[in-house]
Amino acid sequence: METNNEAEAKFLGYKRHDGKVGVRNHVLILPTITCATQAAKQITELVHGTVSFIHQHGCAQVGVDYEQTFRTYVGLGLNPNVYGVVVLGLGCETHQARSVASEIAKTGKRVETVSIQDYGGTLSAIAEGAKAATKLVQEASAQMREWCDFSELIIGTECGGSDACSGLSANPAVGVVSDMIVEKGGTAILAETTELIGAEHLLANRAKNERVAKRAYEIIKAMENRSILMGVDIRTGNPSPGNIKGGLSSLEEKSLGAANKAGKSQLNEVIDYAEAPTEKGLVWMDTPGHDIEQLTGMVAGGAQVVLFTSGRGTPTGSPIAPVIKISTNTPMFERMSENMDLDAGTIIDGKETVEDVGKRIFDEIGMVCSGKLTKAEILKQHDFGIWRIGPTF
Amino acid sequence: MIILKEENYRTIVMRPEDSVAVALEEIPAETKLSVTFPDKKTKEIIVKETILFGHKFAIIPITGGSYIMKYGEVIGKALRDIEEGEHVHVHNLEGVRGRGDKIVGN
Numbered sequence: 001m002e003t004n005n006e007a008e009a010k011f012l013g014y015k016r017h018d019g020k021v022g023v024r025n026h027v028l029i030l031p032t033i034t035c036a037t038q039a040a041k042q043i044t045e046l047v048h049g050t051v052s053f054i055h056q057h058g059c060a061q062v063g064v065d066y067e068q069t070f071r072t073y074v075g076l077g078l079n080p081n082v083y084g085v086v087v088l089g090l091g092c093e094t095h096q097a098r099s100v101a102s103e104i105a106k107t108g109k110r111v112e113t114v115s116i117q118d119y120g121g122t123l124s125a126i127a128e129g130a131k132a133a134t135k136l137v138q139e140a141s142a143q144m145r146e147w148c149d150f151s152e153l154i155i156g157t158e159c160g161g162s163d164a165c166s167g168l169s170a171n172p173a174v175g176v177v178s179d180m181i182v183e184k185g186g187t188a189i190l191a192e193t194t195e196l197i198g199a200e201h202l203l204a205n206r207a208k209n210e211r212v213a214k215r216a217y218e219i220i221k222a223m224e225n226r227s228i229l230m231g232v233d234i235r236t237g238n239p240s241p242g243n244i245k246g247g248l249s250s251l252e253e254k255s256l257g258a259a260n261k262a263g264k265s266q267l268n269e270v271i272d273y274a275e276a277p278t279e280k281g282l283v284w285m286d287t288p289g290h291d292i293e294q295l296t297g298m299v300a301g302g303a304q305v306v307l308f309t310s311g312r313g314t315p316t317g318s319p320i321a322p323v324i325k326i327s328t329n330t331p332m333f334e335r336m337s338e339n340m341d342l343d344a345g346t347i348i349d350g351k352e353t354v355e356d357v358g359k360r361i362f363d364e365i366g367m368v369c370s371g372k373l374t375k376a377e378i379l380k381q382h383d384f385g386i387w388r389i390g391p392t393f
Numbered sequence: 394m395i396i397l398k399e400e401n402y403r404t405i406v407m408r409p410e411d412s413v414a415v416a417l418e419e420i421p422a423e424t425k426l427s428v429t430f431p432d433k434k435t436k437e438i439i440v441k442e443t444i445l446f447g448h449k450f451a452i453i454p455i456t457g458g459s460y461i462m463k464y465g466e467v468i469g470k471a472l473r474d475i476e477e478g479e480h481v482h483v484h485n486l487e488g489v490r491g492r493g494d495k496i497v498g499n
Binding site for chain 1: 403405407415417445446447448449463464466467468469481482483486487488489490494
């Protein structure tokens with residue numbers, strides 16, 4: 001009988017004009033340059049229903065690094081949780097606000113552009129941005145939630161502050177959810193390439209074809225080569241001191257636990273950082289293990305909701321996508337209930353099976369996608385970080 | 394050795410070929426306990442030192458330089474001989490991947 005309920009499971013989302021489905025209805029104030037982030041933040045304080053983020057990017061970037069940052073900005077604007085965007089620039093920067101805005105506008109999404117230099121200073125730009133945002137927020141508020149299918153969802157999966165329980169409880173439970181979403185025709189993103197070093201063969205063996213398998217080995221090799229080129233021991237950064245305290249002894253051990261988040265589905269595609277998947281099913285996005293950079297990449301790739309497992313506890317959240325945080329052990333869940341949404345420690349205590357917790361997480365996704373707020377959203381944890389792959393000039 | 398305790402602390406062995414078990418609660422030093430393999434076979438181990446929650450101990454003697462297995466996969470190499478029942482962690486296990494520091498010339 002449970003199976004029937006699951007088959008009929010739907011959630012209340014926002015159907016966008018391009019056929020995509022949002023689970024939130026934000027107006028995004030998108031600063032394309034660090035110089036515009038403070039003005040963007042002021043607009044969010046003036047206008048209800050808007051979100052933004054602070055960052056250090058958008059100028060004096062070149063080549064693939066420029067492109068990756070540009071792709072991230074555009075991807076965030078295109079995320080279906082965003083109704084409309086006010087792109088805010090300074091005026092003289094490399095990442096021009098109008099270039100980002102025109103990419104977003106190509107899809108028919110509502111976009112306005114404001115530049116601090118063009119409008120004669122911070123206060124004038126805030127006023128113009130706030131006026132544009134007000135209009136968009138009112139339009140957004142007129143859109144109602146409708147029943148949507150799980151096949152419309154892209155879920156991001158992530159683990160941070162892992163401990164030895166991560167690979168035993170929360171990550172396998174997220175693997176169950178990932179398989180459920182894939183079975184319903186949706187998309188699950190596995191990421192954190194660094195934290196898959198040592199487990200790549202397990203994923204490559206499940207690849208849809210030779211090309212996908214080859215690409216999986218390539219991105220692992222490129223990530224590992226970065227530590228080799230720098231002449232550093234990757235363990236000085238990963239596993240982290242908290243991971244080691246939690247009982248994880250090597251990156252390989254952490255990776256084997258992290259790979260469980262991908263369930264048992266076939267690996268259909270390997271995509272670049274902040275790139276939108278072109279395939280449904282299980283997709284691997286090439287990101288670093290850094291929690292916030294990974295989260296930003298997945299949300300820029302179109303993830304409407306993110307599952308984040310942690311053994312040590314974490315406050316992480318996104319301005320755009322709800323992040324459901326799942327503890328790997330009960331003592332931490334009780335200690336950090338302010339931040340953690342669900343507990344998978346019941347598996348360690350023998351009170352629930354991995355499948356039981358997987359179903360519980362799936363039900364929570366349905367509620368969160370229909371409007372229930374996560375702890376990170378309530379606490380306005382609007383984290384943002386782009387994976388930089390080149391120096392600033 | 395004086396066996397101070399003989400209790401069944403909760404532990405987990407992920408695969409039959411693994412060389413370590415994970416403690417699912419803190420185990421005091423010099424405890425004799427029984428670990429259960431996935432095929433339900435059991436083995437008695439004397440845990441030599443305190444093992445914190447989430448940490449690992451050897452369930453077979455491990456020769457220095459050989460691979461250490463968990464999840465049926467390699468999680469690193471033994472830095473020295475490790476006795477059955479010893480704590481296995483960063484002091485006697487080292488990762489073999491992403492080791493730019495091991496490249497000749499650095």
